[in-house]
Amino acid sequence: VITLNIDIIISADDIKLEKVKNKTVLIIDVLRATSVIITAISNGCSSVIPVVTVEEAFEVAQKDRGNCIILGGERRALKIDGFDCSNSPLEYTKEVIGGKTLVISTTNGTRAIRGSIGAKTILIGALINAKAAAKKIINIGDDLVIVNAGTYGQFSIDDFICSGYIIDCILKQTNAVISDIAKTAQYIYSENTDINGFVKFARHYNVMKKLNLEKDIEYCLKKDIVRVVPEYKDGKIEHPLKEAL
Amino acid sequence: VITLNIDIIISADDIKLEKVKNKTVLIIDVLRATSVIITAISNGCSSVIPVVTVEEAFEVAQKDRGNCIILGGERRALKIDGFDCSNSPLEYTKEVIGGKTLVISTTNGTRAIRGSIGAKTILIGALINAKAAAKKIINIGDDLVIVNAGTYGQFSIDDFICSGYIIDCILKQTNAVISDIAKTAQYIYSENTDINGFVKFARHYNVMKKLNLEKDIEYCLKKDIVRVVPEYKDGKIEHPLKEAL
Numbered sequence A, B: 001v002i003t004l005n006i007d008i009i010i011s012a013d014d015i016k017l018e019k020v021k022n023k024t025v026l027i028i029d030v031l032r033a034t035s036v037i038i039t040a041i042s043n044g045c046s047s048v049i050p051v052v053t054v055e056e057a058f059e060v061a062q063k064d065r066g067n068c069i070i071l072g073g074e075r076r077a078l079k080i081d082g083f084d085c086s087n088s089p090l091e092y093t094k095e096v097i098g099g100k101t102l103v104i105s106t107t108n109g110t111r112a113i114r115g116s117i118g119a120k121t122i123l124i125g126a127l128i129n130a131k132a133a134a135k136k137i138i139n140i141g142d143d144l145v146i147v148n149a150g151t152y153g154q155f156s157i158d159d160f161i162c163s164g165y166i167i168d169c170i171l172k173q174t175n176a177v178i179s180d181i182a183k184t185a186q187y188i189y190s191e192n193t194d195i196n197g198f199v200k201f202a203r204h205y206n207v208m209k210k211l212n213l214e215k216d217i218e219y220c221l222k223k224d225i226v227r228v229v230p231e232y233k234d235g236k237i238e239h240p241l242k243e244a245l
Helices: A033-042 A054-063 A109-115 A127-140 A157-171 A180-191 A203-210 A214-220 B033-042 B054-063 B109-115 B127-140 B157-171 B180-191 B203-210 B214-220
Strands: A005-009 A024-028 A047-050 A069-073 A101-105 A121-125 A144-148 A231-233 A236-238 B005-009 B024-028 B047-050 B069-073 B101-105 B121-125 B144-148 B231-233 B236-238
Touching (some): A024 A157, A033 A121, A054 A101, A109 A144, A127 A157, A157 A203, A157 B180, B005 B157, B033 B047, B033 B101, B047 B109
Parallel strands (some): A047 A101, B069 B101
């Protein structure tokens, strides 16, 4: 049985290099960036390039015209002008994304991924791949910092309870030493294993409901429907079987 | 009925000026800096000067020899060499502190107070004065940011549940709009109104137990035994009736 330390950073704004160095970082943005990335990769997307600005997205697409590019993402939860897809995971079907490169720009998720550069391993997690993420983290065996993307620099309840679920999965299989914030997340999950009952308190959940994005919410709050745990490396997230695609 | 926004900053390391500007800040360091300051003021201490370093404490004491000075504080939860008192609130009796100036240096609490300079009002809170703090915050009527001192830059469960209790008190009397993290703190409190049951998960609680500081813990976890809500202004916290002391 291995022992690993587990901590949480509650928003993209609070990432510090010394907190992630030499560790496994798991980026979580349940509503919806990491749910989108996991879905895209799971549906055969060959690689995902997270960018911060819209201009950067167009530049990358311009440079890389040899590959089939899909531009995806959001600003204020809505599709970006000139982009192919919004930030709805339901749009990233096998037909749309299979074999293609996704250039994605989202408000919080992309900043969290970019901010974590310097970690030993950067993995992409959400509720839809939570158990698989826990398994991969244990296999790697390094200390874990879960980075919650949050919403505009603020703590977000949906990311926090997802962190709690993943910590709960890890604790069932290891002697993890968890920080006070990691314990709090795991407690919140253990009292609300249905997820929905607590996520309804999240501000961003209510913003999305007002935008009629209930189907996205329903999908993103499903546990463990995907087995892939994407890894960010050298500026992109590649499909684990890219050569075979 | 007034409406105010409530947010929490989870550690002294995460304070940013734009988050506290024009707001009421309530500093919380349950174990033990703010519990000490509240106790000292309540027992007739004429003013408290929080300093960051031990050197600064000696300098301030040197300059201000006209007043009766007590040097207090801790490093790694223990008394500092050459100081009069440790960071135990039980030492700050009327006999010891009445009419005197307390120069205090603590690891986390002092940094949280100093870091909050720039807020409109800076109040000192803990479990022992929670209800009084809620009342004062409502009377002032500005948006509230609760700053948890935390432990060495980390989120601390004891400060978080105390924040939750104070938010719960405020919500009973106002239409406060609370952030996701404030909601989470209030939820934790509402599920653990006895405080002790959840605080036992705190790392710092367990460090203190190992140092045989159970009596301090027991005192600091008492709710609402003090009515005074000290205010930090111009580098110090003065007794509200200083002229009459």
